[in-house]
Amino acid sequence: MEYYENIVKKRNSCRSFSDRKVDDDVLNEILMYYEDEESDLVDDISTEIRFYIGTVWDKLKKSVGYNGVCIKAPMYMVLYSDKADHYLENAGYIAQGITLKMTELGLAACWMTINDAEEVTEALGEDTDKIVSCVVAFGYRAEDNDEKKAPKKSLDEMTDGRKFGKDIDTDVFYSEIEDGLRAIAHAQSFQNLQPYRIIVDDDQISLVGLPDDMTNDNDRHLNYGIVMFNFYAVMDAVRANTPKWSFEPADRDLGLPADVEYVAKCRI
Numbered sequence: 001m002e003y004y005e006n007i008v009k010k011r012n013s014c015r016s017f018s019d020r021k022v023d024d025d026v027l028n029e030i031l032m033y034y035e036d037e038e039s040d041l042v043d044d045i046s047t048e049i050r051f052y053i054g055t056v057w058d059k060l061k062k063s064v065g066y067n068g069v070c071i072k073a074p075m076y077m078v079l080y081s082d083k084a085d086h087y088l089e090n091a092g093y094i095a096q097g098i099t100l101k102m103t104e105l106g107l108a109a110c111w112m113t114i115n116d117a118e119e120v121t122e123a124l125g126e127d128t129d130k131i132v133s134c135v136v137a138f139g140y141r142a143e144d145n146d147e148k149k150a151p152k153k154s155l156d157e158m159t160d161g162r163k164f165g166k167d168i169d170t171d172v173f174y175s176e177i178e179d180g181l182r183a184i185a186h187a188q189s190f191q192n193l194q195p196y197r198i199i200v201d202d203d204q205i206s207l208v209g210l211p212d213d214m215t216n217d218n219d220r221h222l223n224y225g226i227v228m229f230n231f232y233a234v235m236d237a238v239r240a241n242t243p244k245w246s247f248e249p250a251d252r253d254l255g256l257p258a259d260v261e262y263v264a265k266c267r268i
């Protein structure tokens, strides 16, 4: 409850930052979280995070940011990853954990769409075999910035019971996982489109992707990772045996229309 109320619900995107510097000890706390506490979605995918000061904006702006706008920020966090099955979901999952850690540390952040990953690597002058998978602008919110969290889908809109499109019996399903599901409904997504839904069953939840012409492939997979982390983090805060997401195929008929894709499941 506390993690959901104090962190997940408070995390909203920031597009106007103050000039306040992010001190090295704060950056170190983020690094320590990434190295020691961070949970991966997929084992064995090697990742690396690097921080860049805001002057790289000039170099990033050509290849980062939707609608041709790269948000100006005092710092950028870039997550590099090996390329493997589900590496983008894994990267989104890890980076979402970091942005929620930033919220905990009083920082504000904004996910940035990557328009050309190779161009980003080149612009930053990096020589790496890994691929740029996430870019996050961060720093302290400007004092006059009253940006609000974007309105989110309700729990009803986000969840179905047993099969796609079927109403859910909230009394039966929600009690233990309600905050986890709310954290999914509050997750960041490209242009806040939230093109996914959760099908809840007695023993598991399934994440499915809705048709959406706006979100590119990269951001679609990052969206999924972000959602999965939000659920995991909230459940982890209240349970000893935290449920883990799996990309194994669906083991039941979810009644999905042809244009809805099954993504992953999580035993509850």
Ligand SMILES: Cc1cc2nc3c(=O)[nH]c(=O)nc-3n(C[C@H](O)[C@H](O)[C@H](O)COP(=O)(O)O)c2cc1C
Residues within 6 Å of the ligand: 011, 012, 013, 015, 064, 065, 066, 069, 071, 110, 111, 112, 113, 148, 149, 150, 186, 187, 188, 189, 190, 191, 192, 219, 220, 222, 223, 226
């Ligand atoms: C994969 C991804 C890419 C995004 N790209 C951008 C971007 O390029 N520019 C931007 O201003 N916001 C970007 N966002 C932020 C979303 O627009 C934002 O999360 C959404 O509107 C919800 O608002 P909230 O974060 O306040 O809940 C991105 C978010 C995600 C998850």
